[in-house]
Amino acid sequence: MSDVENDRRKRKKEGTWDPTNMRKAVEKVINNEMSARQAANRYQMPRTTLNDRISAIKRGKEMSTEPLMGRFHNTFSLEHEKILVEHVKDLGNRQMPLNRKKILYFVFQLAEKLKLPHQFNKEKKSAGKNFYYSFMKRHSDLSLRTPQSTSLMRAVGFNRPQVARFYECLETLIQRFNFTAYKIWN
Structure with a gap:
């Protein structure tokens, strides 16, 4: 040997x-x-x-006595990451989905506001693609989409009186023709 x-x-x-x-x-x-x-x-x-x-x-730093392997460590704790996921889902439910660029900017801002040590790009004020891919891998239930703009006429037409009028018309049609729920689309 x-x-x-x-x-x-x-x-x-x-x-x-x-x-x-x-x-x-x-x-x-x-x-x-x-x-x-x-x-x-x-x-x-x-x-x-x-x-x-x-x-x-x-030097006054607080050090862990646990073995830490590797150069990179998670920026957010499990609690912070859970809050982040809930916020992204909430924005998606409110028809304001985040795309990749916006979530990376948002993550950077969150780390700065919480004063967490991070290795994000301070010049671009954005988290990196490694964070994005590992974050999405940990939270596969998230889907980030690019928001699409709404036409002016559609935005103007979506107000309380118009919606109320739509449901009044729907109710009269249901009563007149005896539609069942499975026969109503969009």
């Missing part, structure tokens, strides 16, 4: 340390009871990860 294979076998899988051990190691180093190297060896975790957590805490 080669040295490279032995090194691979000895290495622990990334992100497998225990969060309670991370907390203990950070406390020991911050209280000057151990060096970072000693704490990393004793609590079986990468020294660089321990140093990252310690330096973030010293």
Whole structure:
């Protein structure tokens, strides 16, 4: 067996340390009871990860002791995302559906207003396509459409007196010809 294979076998899988051990190691180093190297060896975790957590805490940031793998993390919590989905659905139900560009702008504005850390494009003031595709994958019940404009005559004709007149005519026709509900279209 080669040295490279032995090194691979000895290495622990990334992100497998225990969060309670991370907390203990950070406390020991911050209280000057151990060096970072000693704490990393004793609590079986990468020294660089321990140093990252310690330096973030010293800068005043709040750091998670959970293993975080990868560079990208969700911007919104489950609660925020649920509110976002409900709002998009509500707008669609009110005949104001959002298209892709508008929802990405809206998501950026929401992250800014909530002061959430994000990696969205600040110049374009928009979330990116990666967010869009993963968001739509998580919420496959959403359908974003491009709103179509209503003609001026149709918009003018849709008012309370016109609608009331339509239903009065419909009621008289139903009474005159005895239509059943399944015979009425549009």
